[in-house]
Structure formats: structure tokens, C-alpha cells
Amino acid sequence: MFQYYFLLGVRSLRRNPVLTALMVLILAVGVAASVSTLTILHVMSGDPIPGKSERLIVPLIDNGPLKGYTPGERDGDEMSYRDAVNLLASGQGDRRTAMRGASGTVEPARKDMPVFTVEGLTPTRDFFAMFEVPFQYGGPWSEADDKAGADVVVLSSKLAEKLFGNANPVGQRVRMFGFDYSVVGVFGKWDPVPRFHRIIGGPGAFGAEDEFYIPFHNAVRHEMGQNGNMNCSSERGPGYQALLDSECVWIQFWFELHSVSDRPQLQAWLDAYAAEQRKLGRLQRNAPNKLFNVMEWLEEQKVVGKDSRLSAMLAFGFLLLCLVNTIGLLLAKFSVRAPEVGVRRALGASRKDIFTQFLIESAVVGLAGGILGLVLALAALTLIGSISEQIAVTTHMDWMMLLVTFVMSVSAAILAGLLPTWRACQVTPALQLKSQ
Known part of the structure; x- marks a missing residue:
């Protein structure tokens, strides 16, 4: 069932392509800003000699x-x-x-x-x-x-x-x-x-x-x-x-x-x-x-200064703002699908089925945003690293940060999709069928 809903989510990307592209871009920009600052903070505050640092x-x-x-x-x-x-x-x-x-x-x-x-x-x-x-x-x-x-x-x-x-x-x-x-x-x-x-x-x-x-x-x-x-x-x-x-x-x-x-x-x-x-x-x-x-x-020695932590906090604040915008766009996207939801409910689909389907669709949007966000984050880190050699050593993304990029993007999309998905589940089948 998950695979079926996932394929539906991929197909849904082609519906309202302008709206979908806008959601993916907003998520990508928010994730890129957060991941690039988090990567620098991660490198600056990392353990430079693991397994030996305590000795x-x-x-x-x-x-x-x-x-x-x-x-x-x-x-x-x-x-x-x-x-x-x-x-x-x-x-x-x-x-x-x-x-x-x-x-x-x-x-x-x-x-x-x-x-x-x-x-x-x-x-x-x-x-x-x-x-x-x-x-x-x-x-x-x-x-x-x-x-x-x-x-x-x-x-x-x-x-x-x-x-x-x-x-x-x-x-x-x-x-x-x-x-x-x-x-x-x-x-x-x-x-x-x-x-x-x-x-x-x-x-x-x-x-x-x-x-x-x-x-x-x-x-x-x-x-x-x-x-x-x-x-x-x-x-x-x-x-x-x-x-x-x-x-x-x-x-x-x-x-x-x-x-x-x-x-x-x-x-x-x-x-x-x-x-x-x-x-x-x-x-x-x-x-x-x-x-x-x-x-x-x-x-x-305050290697990680207050300004670095403040930059990371501001980046996550920007990601939160992107989530708010994504919620609005998902509400618009799911609202036009109310007739579809009404028909599915009339044919026996439960609210849980509708909730799962739309939430997986939100996750697919987040996955697309993560891929684009990764590209933008790498570009941002390259640009930041070109400023000086000292900064360049902190702009290398490791496997952990690659994983964080996609987890953050998908999680953000799912979080943003909770309210629109819940609203979609409240559709009354009788009202939608009468309006057709």
C-alpha cells in the first residue's frame, strides 16, 4: 500500500505543476539555508580526533x-x-x-x-x-x-x-x-x-x-x-x-x-x-x-562563537517561515481535490486511508525539495568556501549532513502537511457528491 501511495505522490507532482514547483522551491531554499549553516556549525564543533580526544x-x-x-x-x-x-x-x-x-x-x-x-x-x-x-x-x-x-x-x-x-x-x-x-x-x-x-x-x-x-x-x-x-x-x-x-x-x-x-x-x-x-x-x-x-x-577557547550559533538559529527560523508558506500552498493544493476525496470516501476509503495517502504525497514533495535543497546547499557551501582558506575547511559536507538534508526536508514537508491532510480528511462525502 505504501508503494502505491508513493507512486500516487510522484504522479501528483505533475498536477498543478506551478504550485508544486513553488512548494518544492520554498522547501529547498529553507533546507539549503539550514543545512549549509548547520554543516559549518557541525564541522566547527566536531571532534577533531575521535577516540582519543578525552585522553x-x-x-x-x-x-x-x-x-x-x-x-x-x-x-x-x-x-x-x-x-x-x-x-x-x-x-x-x-x-x-x-x-x-x-x-x-x-x-x-x-x-x-x-x-x-x-x-x-x-x-x-x-x-x-x-x-x-x-x-x-x-x-x-x-x-x-x-x-x-x-x-x-x-x-x-x-x-x-x-x-x-x-x-x-x-x-x-x-x-x-x-x-x-x-x-x-x-x-x-x-x-x-x-x-x-x-x-x-x-x-x-x-x-x-x-x-x-x-x-x-x-x-x-x-x-x-x-x-x-x-x-x-x-x-x-x-x-x-x-x-x-x-x-x-x-x-x-x-x-x-x-x-x-x-x-x-x-x-x-x-x-x-x-x-x-x-x-x-x-x-x-x-x-x-x-x-x-x-x-x-x-x-x-570559544572555537564556536555566538555568531555561528546565532546564524544557525536564524537559518532554522527561515526554514520555519518556509514551512508556514508550504502549509498554505498544500492547503490550496488539497482543497481542489475535495471532490476526489468525497468519491473515495463514498467508495469505502477510510479517513485513515486518505490521511496516509496525502501525508505520503507531502513526503514526496519533501523528498523533491531535499534533492533540490542539497544542490543549493552544496552551491552555497562552495560560494562560502571561496571567501577564504580558513572558511573553506568548514564547508565540507559529510555523509551525516547528507542524511540530515533529506531527513530535514521530508520531516518538514510531513510537518507542513499535517494540517492540510487533516482538513482533507474532514470532507463530507454526501456534500461532495451532491455538488457534482
Whole structure:
């Protein structure tokens, strides 16, 4: 019976083609506006590293001065070099990494290529396993290179191709920042969205991918300048060593826990560490030490802003307005079929049969609106993505959003068809037969 009613619904699309086309277009526009904004919101608020996000933890220690302190406020979301080194040596968690941004010049060996600027990151070795960075060639640097801050580099596939073509560059040397670095690896396409590890001190949650990675201690050994956030609420002396000894916060830190149940243990250790540092005259604010997993970190950094949520709400408001218009058009469409309903009722069709038939016809209209809405949504996302590379990474529709498009369209059409369908069921057969 469903198949029969469905075929009737498909045939009904050819009745009053102008009215039907108008309904389909109204639904399509409403669905496209809602789905395109929902897709962007879905990507922005999605889990960038599923299965591991609860075990990757950002610790925050407030080491600011007591003078001028307002409880609940903090000077930055990074930590000092002293704290970063202590946490690296703590042995807590399965893995640990400290990182900071870096930028500088590359001097290609090719004479036909000018000097150019690159931006990247200076993590410790555990970074690659923690964040599941895929390698196209080679791999991470060794533990010995990590501790020594050796002149080794991992290049992005784009930078490697730019410098060495399609050849495997592992073992080659590239001059960066005025030093010769040995290429130990090339990482493939790795572009988590949002870029949770680079929200602060870098291109942001939706910025461009890193072009290289060099050891954290290498950047310190070469006294590289800071590329990213730095907050110095206390005075420090001149020179690079004074920066390392200062309370300036400029380094981001991550732990990887073996399991989620290890989080209370890490919190206890961090509290004990802070208490020990206070005995040494530091951390005088005595502010709570905080831990954030990946999703909590995205929320803390307000990756999904109020304007994004407001846009989604306005889009759904527009869809509601489209539903109101669709209800009016369905009422007009079904009202002219009152004689047909009267005849069917006189021949023995129940109100339930009429209700089911007309509701399925509404669903067919919704399905047609979903197909057109999907086309319009993809066009809208393409147009939005062309504005900038940062926005482009949020405009990719996945299978879930494809399914949502059709569910939303059909559900909206069924919802809009409830009142017209109910009205159609109230037709009195005797009155319709007398009028014929």
C-alpha cells in the first residue's frame, strides 16, 4: 500500500505543476539555508580526533603576579618555559609534548628559487604519536635528537615537493633560519578540523597547516624568536636566558593519558607540583590548576562563537517561515481535490486511508525539495568556501549532513502537511457528491 501511495505522490507532482514547483522551491531554499549553516556549525564543533580526544589533556597553571590579580582571571593560556620543562620531565601520562610556533626563511639549494618564509611548530618527539600525524616518508626524529635539540626537520608534503620535487627527501639537507637541517621525515595530509593543537599561538582553529616541525629544544638552542602569543605580566631581564628563567607564558603543553580514569591522578600530581612551586616562592595567586580535554579545550577557547550559533538559529527560523508558506500552498493544493476525496470516501476509503495517502504525497514533495535543497546547499557551501582558506575547511559536507538534508526536508514537508491532510480528511462525502 505504501508503494502505491508513493507512486500516487510522484504522479501528483505533475498536477498543478506551478504550485508544486513553488512548494518544492520554498522547501529547498529553507533546507539549503539550514543545512549549509548547520554543516559549518557541525564541522566547527566536531571532534577533531575521535577516540582519543578525552585522553589528550591541556594543563593550565596560573603563574601570574599577585599584584593586580582578580580571582577567576588569568594572563594567558600557555605556560612558562620553566613549567614546561618540569612537566616534560614529570613522567606523567603516556606521552607529553611542549610546543611553540616558529617562522623564518628557507634558502633553497635551487638557484631558480628565491628565499621564502615558512611557518611551523617546534614540538617534542611525542607530538607525532600523540596527534597521530601520518608520514609519507621517514618518521619522527629520535629521542637522542629530541633531547639534544639536533638540527633535524620534518617537512610537510607540500614544502617537500616544493623543495625536492617528487623524490624522497629523507637524508637531504635544507637551509632554514640560517642553519642546515637534515630532513628525517615528511608528513602527509594531516589537517584536523578544528586544528585543536594550534588554537593559540598559531594560525588558529581553522588556519593553514604547519609547513615544518623542528625539535622544541632546537628552537631554544638557536634562541629562535617567538612566533605566537607571549604574555609577560612580570618584569624580566634582557637576553634570551632571562626569557627562559622568567614567568612569561608562551609555551603550550599537552599530556596523553593511558585512559580517562587517569585524569584524577594527573590533577592530583599537578596540584602537588603547584604546592611545591609555591614553597619556592612561585605561583602566589594560588589559583586552581585546570585540565581540559580536547572538546573542553575547544569550548574554553570559544572555537564556536555566538555568531555561528546565532546564524544557525536564524537559518532554522527561515526554514520555519518556509514551512508556514508550504502549509498554505498544500492547503490550496488539497482543497481542489475535495471532490476526489468525497468519491473515495463514498467508495469505502477510510479517513485513515486518505490521511496516509496525502501525508505520503507531502513526503514526496519533501523528498523533491531535499534533492533540490542539497544542490543549493552544496552551491552555497562552495560560494562560502571561496571567501577564504580558513572558511573553506568548514564547508565540507559529510555523509551525516547528507542524511540530515533529506531527513530535514521530508520531516518538514510531513510537518507542513499535517494540517492540510487533516482538513482533507474532514470532507463530507454526501456534500461532495451532491455538488457534482
